Amino acid sequence: MVDDHPIVRLGIRQMIGAEPDLEICGEAGSAEQALQLAASLRPDLALIDLSLEEGTALGLIRELRQSIPEVEVLVLSMHDEMLFAERVLRAGGRGYIMKQSAIDGLVDAIRQVASGGVYMSPKMTQHVLEQLRDSTSGPAGLLSTLTDRELEVFDLIGHGKSTTAIAGQLAVSVKTIETYRANIKTKLKLRDARDLLRLATSFTEGL
Numbered sequence: 001m002v003d004d005h006p007i008v009r010l011g012i013r014q015m016i017g018a019e020p021d022l023e024i025c026g027e028a029g030s031a032e033q034a035l036q037l038a039a040s041l042r043p044d045l046a047l048i049d050l051s052l053e054e055g056t057a058l059g060l061i062r063e064l065r066q067s068i069p070e071v072e073v074l075v076l077s078m079h080d081e082m083l084f085a086e087r088v089l090r091a092g093g094r095g096y097i098m099k100q101s102a103i104d105g106l107v108d109a110i111r112q113v114a115s116g117g118v119y120m121s122p123k124m125t126q127h128v129l130e131q132l133r134d135s136t137s138g139p140a141g142l143l144s145t146l147t148d149r150e151l152e153v154f155d156l157i158g159h160g161k162s163t164t165a166i167a168g169q170l171a172v173s174v175k176t177i178e179t180y181r182a183n184i185k186t187k188l189k190l191r192d193a194r195d196l197l198r199l200a201t202s203f204t205e206g207l
Helices: 006-019 031-042 057-067 081-091 099-114 122-130 138-143 148-158 163-170 174-187 194-204
Strands: 045-049 072-077 095-098
Touching: 006 099, 031 045, 031 057, 031 163, 045 057, 045 099, 057 072, 057 148, 072 081, 081 095, 081 122, 081 148, 095 099, 122 163, 148 163, 148 174, 148 194, 163 174, 174 194
Parallel strands: 045 072, 072 095
Antiparallel strands: none
């Protein structure tokens, strides 16, 4: 289980503890710690929060798939699945469940992914199967034009991270992050850094 909020891990631990066929073998608060634990514990499944304080979930998924390909990945997130679920699947994940649905659906999602299946909500499944037309109108549609790395930077901005802090977390130069910020402002049609921060914060808080 990978989540940087201890209270969230506690809630999930209690939920899983009530299931006789499921067991949490390890907990991590960062991507680096998760990779170390996964290498030693060799879990059947990694449950990963999309927004991590250190590292990024999409990057962690890719590294897990490369280093321990037998580990299935289920992502738990507060963010809209219509924007992130397909990105998670492309990165190598096998499922995506929103935190609003976790109380009723998390255990079923874990079992489905652990058994080799793919888990998405009926709404998202319908979207993928029918390949509904993409829309670039409105904030959600515009966000879909961002690359995975640009979306990660956007999310970190929303979490109050400075350019220097983001560069350190993603292990790239400050100049690279500045380039990402400029690209994001252009794609989202934002005037300045203040507009970028306002929209990123609203996105992160689920407003």
